[in-house]
Amino acid sequence: MKKLLQKLFINLFVIAYDKPRKHVIAGLTRNLKFLFSFLILIVFMFFTGVNAYSQSNVSDFTEFNDYWTGNATPPNISLTGDIIFGPALGTAALGLNMTIAGNDRIFDGLGTYSGLNLGSGMSLAINGGITFQNFENSSNGGAIYVNGSNISFSGGSTTFQNNTSMTYITLVRSASIVLFSA
Numbered sequence: 001m002k003k004l005l006q007k008l009f010i011n012l013f014v015i016a017y018d019k020p021r022k023h024v025i026a027g028l029t030r031n032l033k034f035l036f037s038f039l040i041l042i043v044f045m046f047f048t049g050v051n052a053y054s055q056s057n058v059s060d061f062t063e064f065n066d067y068w069t070g071n072a073t074p075p076n077i078s079l080t081g082d083i084i085f086g087p088a089l090g091t092a093a094l095g096l097n098m099t100i101a102g103n104d105r106i107f108d109g110l111g112t113y114s115g116l117n118l119g120s121g122m123s124l125a126i127n128g129g130i131t132f133q134n135f136e137n138s139s140n141g142g143a144i145y146v147n148g149s150n151i152s153f154s155g156g157s158t159t160f161q162n163n164t165s166m167t168y169i170t171l172v173r174s175a176s177i178v179l180f181s182a
Contacts, residue, residue, distance in 0.1 A: 055101060061086050068092055068116075079105040079130070085113040092116070097123045102130030102156060109135030109143070115163070117141070120148035129156035135163040 054074055058064050059081030066072040069090035078101040085108060107130065109115055114137035118124055132143035142163035144151065 055099075058083070060084075061089075065090055067098070068096075070096060075099070077101070079103050082106040082108060085109045085115070085135070087113060089113070089116075092119055092122055095121050099125045099127065100130070102126055102128040102158070104129035104131075104156065106131045106133060107135075107143070108133050109163070111136055111162075115141065115143040115145070117145045118147065118149040118151060122149035124149070124151045126151070126153050126158060127155040129158065131159040131161065132163060133159075133161045137164070138166045141165050 055076045055078045056067070056072070056074060057080045058067060058077045059079070061083050063072075064077070064083050065088065067075055067077050069092065071090075075096060075098040077098070080103065082105050107115065111134045113135065115132060115135040116124070117140060135143040137145075140147075142165035143160050145165075
């Protein structure tokens with residue numbers, strides 16, 4: 001792709017400037033070449049530049065943990081597989097602002113592990129369907145603990161089932177909570 005774009009740029013440059021210059025002042029021609037090259041670069045960057053809000057596909061716990069802890073960017077992810085939690089979910093990056101496209105996937109704590117802990121100043125938006133199941137924690141929530149932060153759900157149903165917490169939330173076993181939003 002890069003070579004094709006280079007070839008296109010060279011061909012455009014040759015077509016635009018490979019004409020007889022009998023009546024053109026050399027300095028003016030040089031400035032026009034620079035201006036034309038600059039405009040081509042701007043147009044190229046506009047149509048092919050990296051989007052600052054691009055999403056990365058995440059299909060397992062290790063990948064999710066990298067984004068959650070801020071070790072990978074961008075913090076906008078799209079789940080392409082169910083995420084089976086393990087014992088090493090890192091601390092969320094300070095001031096993390098993350099968007100998760102749920103894609104009707106599952107976050108599963110296997111009846112042993114705790115879920116997401118949103119510390120102060122964080123913002124988490126979950127778009128599309130997602131299920132939080134089998135999370136267990138003796139404190140600070142089961143599936144999600146929100147403390148001084150923001151969380152939002154949109155664009156599908158969010159299901160919480162079989163999650164347990166001993167504090168902050170009444171102990172409820174084998175119940176399902178489903179949140180719907182358009």
